[in-house]
Amino acid sequence: MAAAVEKTGKTIEEALNSALAELNLTKDRVDYEVMVEPTNGFFGLIGAKLAKVKVTVKKLTPVEVALDFLHKIFSSMKLAVEIQQAAKEEHYIFNLKGNDLGILIGKHGQTLDALQYLTNLAANRDLSEEKIRIIIDVEDYRKRREETLCRLAMRLADKVRRSGEKIVLEPMNRHERKIIHTALQDNNRIMTYSDGEEPYRKVVIAVRNN
Template identity: 50%
Template sequence: MEVEKTARSVEEAVEQALAELGAKREEVEVEVLEEPSKVLFGLLGRRPARVRVRVKDTPVRRAKELLGKVIDAMGLMVDMKFRETEEGLFVDIAGPNVGILIGRRGETLNALQYIVSLYVNKNRVQKCKVYLDVEGYRRRREETLRRLALRLAEKAKRKGRNIVLEPMSSHERKIIHTALQGRDDIYTYSEGEEPYRKIIISPRK
């Protein structure tokens, strides 16, 4: 997405372009097409500055674009914060009535994260992992899964038989595996095909 603007100065033209694009200065590339200058020794006025401002094609821009369309279509008013690190792009969404974005046990949130990830990484050579969260749901869910893992591990150990968990996403399965790794009384493994792949907690004989 790009626009061209003319104004008395380069900076004024850039500000007009930013307003039209709805972007911040660090989110764009600026090409100065013409510097402002006097015409005929100043006898006939000044030639205005002309710039071309292009929004950078970054993971943040792509995620913001898609999420904006989805959330607008749902009629929600939200605040989105984007944080890009070496690990990936983290998006935190907050606001009233955002529970609809989470869904049953995070199913809607996981689906939305998957779609955003596909859009962000389309035609990109260097892939970027996308982590989407709503009102701290991911953190609370991780704590719940860790407690569940410990409780079911004790149950498997006490009863001496396998405990089969409900199907989970790969991210949630990793939380369970990590919570129980290194134990010498039980072990975990996954079986089944996505999206019905599940974890089995098994006592060591």
């Protein structure tokens, strides 16, 4: 996308709208400078001048880039989504609100993870240092999923303790495996470890060998 364009028109507004159309941006995304004021000239003919403006694209922050990226995706999907932002010490949280947003979650959050990955790529595209981290959630899905996994970990750990046989869970992403490991890390009768290669890496729950 061009960083700046110059356009003319019978009025300043006409010249500005012409530039916005070429840039495919809204007015809030640009700064503009009037280079030539329009004049009607003598009898509206002799000496008449068109308005001329220089329109410059505003530089977005990484967070604004991420929001713009998401809004374009949701627009193409014809989804009405409200993005609630929260800034933490080491990352930003975007919690998506709206109706029928299950399509953005996918099986076990796989679509959500992919959306989060692409959003972080977009936000950090022009950054060489101090990259930002964005966590995307949908209607607090990640919190509910974490609670579900913690309950699952406790239930399976008790089963392993009673039976003495290890249990291998279904493949999970790194974040979800960490939830299982953390939930059981203080259980002195149970051990957990990950086995296999991505994307099929699994958590194994077994009796601790003392």
